[in-house]
Amino acid sequence: MHVGDSGETRDNVRGVHDVDGGDQLEDMLHAVKDQFDDNPSMLESLLSDSEKPLYEGCTKYTRLSAILKLYNLKAGHGWTDTSFNMLLELVKDMLPKDNVLPDVSRTHHESLESCPICKALRYKKREGAVPAKVLWYFPIVPSFKRWFSKAEDAKKLTWHFDSRVDDGMLRHLADSPQWRFIDGKFPKFANEKHNLRLALSTDKFNPFSSLSSTYSTWPVMLVTYNLPPSLCMKRRFMFLSLLFQGSKQPGNDIDVYLTPLIDDLIMLWEEGVEVFNAHRNEKFNLKAMLFCTIQDFPAYGNLSGYTVKGEITRPIGTEDYKGTWLKASRKHDYSVHCQFLPPNHPYRRRKNVFYGKQEFKGQPKVILGEKVFDKVKNIEITFGKKHKSTLSMKGLKKVFISLAASLLETSFSETFT
Structure with missing residues (x-):
């Protein structure tokens, strides 16, 4: 529906949700029920939102009624999408933390043609509207x-x-x-x-x-x-x-x-x-x-935020589990298998079998989740290919949002095994 300067149109919009006259949500849901025959999950979501309080203890507004009220104000007063999103963010921040207003934090960049951080183009140069x-x-x-x-x-x-x-x-x-x-x-x-x-x-x-x-x-x-x-x-x-x-x-x-x-x-x-x-x-x-x-x-390196190339590529033991640079092939070799043998195993003393030296180091210790989180919690990340050089080339290079927020927070004793 186009909302212009017509007063009649704005009156109709305001009439959809009148606080003094009640939300009229039941009548509205009943009127559109037949339109959801092919998508019952959407109707179920609307019914759920019509019963869910805006926040715990709220008796005046449900999630659906609050959204409808805000949208009616937007349409009735001709607010732009940008101003409405800013208002919605502010209202969500002002309400109690457990409020169920939609999160529009990811909608700010919908109309941008390039990334605000790395300036990468949203669409391919030659093809026009083809997304990159x-x-x-x-x-x-x-x-x-x-x-x-x-x-x-x-x-x-x-x-x-x-x-x-x-x-x-x-x-x-x-x-x-x-x-x-x-x-x-x-x-x-x-x-x-x-x-x-x-x-x-x-x-x-x-x-x-x-x-x-x-x-x-x-x-x-x-x-x-x-x-x-x-x-x-x-x-x-x-x-x-x-x-x-x-x-x-x-x-x-x-x-x-x-x-x-x-x-x-x-x-x-x-x-x-x-x-x-x-x-x-x-x-x-x-x-x-x-x-x-x-x-x-x-x-695994992408997901865990750990460097899997170079001298240190193993999360287990980190600095104690380094590779050896081979000049001829210009690659790293990780011949540290002897560290995992029993302490008195005869292979540990055989120089002629394993890279010319004896190995008396024990197995690298498994890093606990709390210690890993201490290492990554202060890492600052700027996403974008142009900022790739700012990442660490050894060890932990970022906080992977699912691993750090979900796994490490649960204090698993063997997160990186």
Whole structure:
């Protein structure tokens, strides 16, 4: 609807939401109900927002009524998108911390033609409106809701709690020390059998099957470990959450592309979302956590924020696990396998077998999550290819938002193993 100078149009807009006359949300939702036959999840979201208080203890406004009121003011007074976004940010900051107003912090740059930090162009020079980089995000919460809406799937998603055989044998990640550590660290999370434990996996592939092409595509997959071993790696329960592609690899900037997924993961960890369990015929508050990541070594460097090239490439032991520079091949060699042998093993003394010297060093110690966080918490990062030279070339080079905020915060005893 175009809103111009017509007073009649503005009166109609103001009439949609009249505080004195009530929100009239029930009438509005009833009027548009038939339009959501093909998208019932959107109607469910609207109904949920119409019942959700703006913040805890608020009785006057719900999330939906507050948004409608603000939008009516915007339309009725001809506010620009920029001024409205600034107002929405200010109002969200003024309200209690637990308020549920939309976060528009990522919408400021929607109309920009270049990055405000590195000045990289948004579109390719010659092709005009062809984007230089494309990100597809498939929200994870609707997928979780669909799983629990089917009675058969909802029952399978509690296998780790109801049906797993606990006899001390390692058959599934639910039998692992890390799983038990999380249960002990967060008993409230562990006692809710519906809560999900997820694995994130990503890697580059070339869709054109040409080794000479620099074009790269990065899918980000999520795996659910609540399921039995025969199902957790099946296609039905693995889903694509992100897909970004372009002529250059993301490198350190992968954090930017992961932001919408990480925002949802943090929301699911801290607040959760209301979900209906068709098997038990009840509603519950679903939470989820990032249990681990799966990737090859180069992608591991991007995700963990650790340098995987050069003299120091191993997070385990860091400075104690250095490589040797080979002048002829101009590469680093990491022949430190003897450090992992038993202290009195005869191979430790055999110079002629291992690079001409004896090895008496012990195994590098595993760095605890708290110590890793101490190393990275003060690192300042500026994203963008033009700022690549500011990154550290040895050891930890950045704070990976999901690893630092989700994994290290949980104080895992063996984060980098």
